[in-house]
Amino acid sequence: MVTINAYLVVTAILFSLGIYNVITRNNLVGILMGVELILNSANINYVAFSHFSSGNVDGQIYAIFVIMLAAAEAAIGLAIILAIFQIFHTIDVEAAQTLKE
Numbered sequence: 001m002v003t004i005n006a007y008l009v010v011t012a013i014l015f016s017l018g019i020y021n022v023i024t025r026n027n028l029v030g031i032l033m034g035v036e037l038i039l040n041s042a043n044i045n046y047v048a049f050s051h052f053s054s055g056n057v058d059g060q061i062y063a064i065f066v067i068m069l070a071a072a073e074a075a076i077g078l079a080i081i082l083a084i085f086q087i088f089h090t091i092d093v094e095a096a097q098t099l100k101e
Helices: 004-024 028-052 058-088 093-100
Strands: none
Touching (some): 004 028, 058 093
16 A cells, blocks of 8 residues: 555655656756656655545546646747747857846
8 A cells, every 4th residue: 555655755755856856957958858857746746645635536537737938838838949949059048148238
């Protein structure tokens, strides 16, 4: 029998890996992958709490909305990455710093 503590440990590990990935990567694709890990950890939390609560499906509904949000974020993020690549011929985060100037 898997308890809610096991789900919380897995989501804490996924969330920590996602934050670490976002903070340490210079590559925009790697940063997007870190954001996806963070969103997936939130989905696991939603579904786990929904499963262990009184049987309602609110967690699954929230998880579906987060999946739709992640798909939109990935599409927009990849479009931004392609635009930056066309301008600077790299997807390094440091190249985007010149956009401020």
